[in-house]
Amino acid sequence: MRQGMQPGDMSPGPNMTMKHKTPDQLEEMHFRSVLERLSPNQGAQMLRYGWQREGVISLAQGEGSCKTPDFIADAAYKALQDGKTFYAPALGVPELRQEIANYYEHLMGISLPTSRIFATGSGTTAMHLALTSILEEGDEVVAVTPIWKNLLGAVELTQSKIVQVPLEAQEKGWQLDLEKLFDACTTKTKAILIVSPSNPTGWIMPEHEMKEVLEFARDRNIWIIADEVYHRLTYDRPYAPSFLEICEPHDRLFSVNSFSKSYAMTGWRLGWLVGLAESESVIRDIALYDNMGPPTYAQYGSIESLRHGEAFIADQLKLWKINRDKLRAYFDSKGNILWPPSEATFYSFFKVEGEPDCLSLAKRLIDEAALSLAPGCAFGKCCSGWLRLCYAVSEDKMDEAIKRLDTVIG
Template identity: 40%
Template sequence: MKRPAIAADKRTKAGGSPRGTEYMDWHASLWPVAGSPDRISGIELNQICDIADLAREDPDVIKLWIGEGDLPTPDFIREAAVASLAAGQTRYTYSHGVPALRQALDRYHRRHWKVDVGADRFSVTAGGVQAIMQAFQAVLSPGDEVIVPVPAWPNLVEIVRILGGKVVPVNYRTAEQGGFRLDLDDLFAAVTPRTRVIAINSPSNPTGWIMPREQMRQVLDFARSRGIWIVSDEVYAHFTYDGTIAPSFLELAAPTDRLIVTNTFSKNWCMTGWRIGWLIYPQGMSTIFDNLSQYNTTSVATFIQHAAVAALDQGDDFIKALVARSAKGRAIICSALDSLPNVRVFWPEGTFYFFFSVHGMNSAYDVARRILREASVGVAPGSAFGQGGEAYLRVCFAVDPELIQEGANRLVDFLRKVD
């Protein structure tokens, strides 16, 4: 078997975050001259991308590191984009998004969660990342604290830091029977007078945990009583494996609650490269988010927005098929590694990620590099997800089940002999 050509590791940084020597020289010389604030110069390189960059173009590597499926965007969405281009819909448009898309988003939420949001509370963004960025731009001041259950998606943590906020981590607990859970006593105990936001990602990347509706109710009541914001990232709501859709804070909240919900078209409709998402804001904040959109991106490309209307209105069957396909991948990879005595398996309730721990693993980043080099499988190191993730690895199983099976076979062979 051909193995990926990986250069000798010249990357060193305290705490194990990789940096190339050329990068380090440039970084050390440029930033002090540029006078960049610490919150910018201290941004961590993404370890997932660091691993992926070692073998992105190697055809023999099974790539399970990045959070996206391997299917192309469906034809009906691409055709809608082409039709929009042909119609000349290529000019500036409303900062909040074209009215047709905001109305389609309202229909989508009525259909799936039975909630009456209203088209005027949606704002279209350049992907889910920008939705989260604008959510925190709207409510966060330097020095404010954000409560974040961890391990967590690294982009969320770095967005808070970029804006001058302070992340207060609250570790998930693990249940004896397997799986992750969030203890609300831990969450509430982390709150201080500086707490501005509680950030919830459910279903959770990377753990696969889903917040129960009753916990949502308790968090909402707690936040209301203290004037705390909730930023809820609900990107993976459809990716559950019990036949239901994940609960949403929107089902419990009033239109004036301090709640911002973020989402994206990337996962449900295989549109990662299109860069389009949305957020839902409380009544009375339209001007704030109109301005944030205007000064962040002006607007999302008009023809992409019209393609997104097709995704929302015609894409429910595609989502169902995609989730069913992911369920097969979940069963394959979890079952395969569950047979190993040195691997602790947590079957994910949601998302399309499998987060597992390996007994005796001291550096997830080093093990991920070994797996790439020796087994030709690309996995994400749990250390990329911050506190609590150091003993874990993450794989994305939203790919062809046959590919997942081959990846599982290679991982089992590797982990049987890992020391």
């Protein structure tokens, strides 16, 4: 049983079911022993707990409340009608790979050959493809935290070890001490994992720090795995700096991306991966044995999102900025809440003075205020006491959520 949880509090997920078995029982069942060692997923447990309660406003999950725009859905529907219902190449239909190349050219002015671009069945799948192409049992991955829990789980599944390097929360924003990052690397370090913009903090790694990381990684033959899924969710610039802008084609880099957040397509399960020049055949092999590529018809929807999605991104950001400012004004009025400023994503990662136990606070919020937030301890070792709130909802919902929050922390 996890810290702070009571038996019967939550319906068990796969992870908890495993934990109810003794190692002997597991061995008897012939499941992989690594599953017994996966770190607990307190965020997922709390999410399920919130789902069980009537009338809960859930700001615990990382997605916007807008449905996918019609021009994207229509294109996928047309593709279905046109018979785009057959197997397609495992790395994506050529039109989509080309459209992703065009997107980078228009947005960042960088030229990427389609042989380095792989369409995937989600950002999560892109991450798994990248990790499983390089990690072996016993490797170490140095990850900047707080970090989206699923990425830690994805590394753990490869039987590599995660070494966490926490950002520091300062009044002016989250900061990374690069020396700490470099000191955490050993001869076993295979990769540095950086999520920028970060889920949950909204921290953006500045380009000059990216350059230092790249130099360090080049010297040590360490891979950089850059999760850039939130690169368009920026309030003060058109996009967040990308490792793709500074890396050469042969640098050991994987950049993970997704259609989920920018284009309100979380349920489509579509993403992409950009790899180094030598990676195409390796990623193709793994993709073939994985899902043989993303759904064919859906890829035609995502082509339209890249071609015509800019206005939609801007509209979403406008709404999220209103909510962000509302929340900032509310927190400022309380005086007992630390929310280091961030210029990206749709998350507030905050801490309430005098509330060190984020699991019990998250549970109280559900029980007493019907408001579900994600507990900070789900985002790494450093994050006990923090909460993550996703403000990508309607203004009315945001107003109601603030009222509910106030009944517990006010």
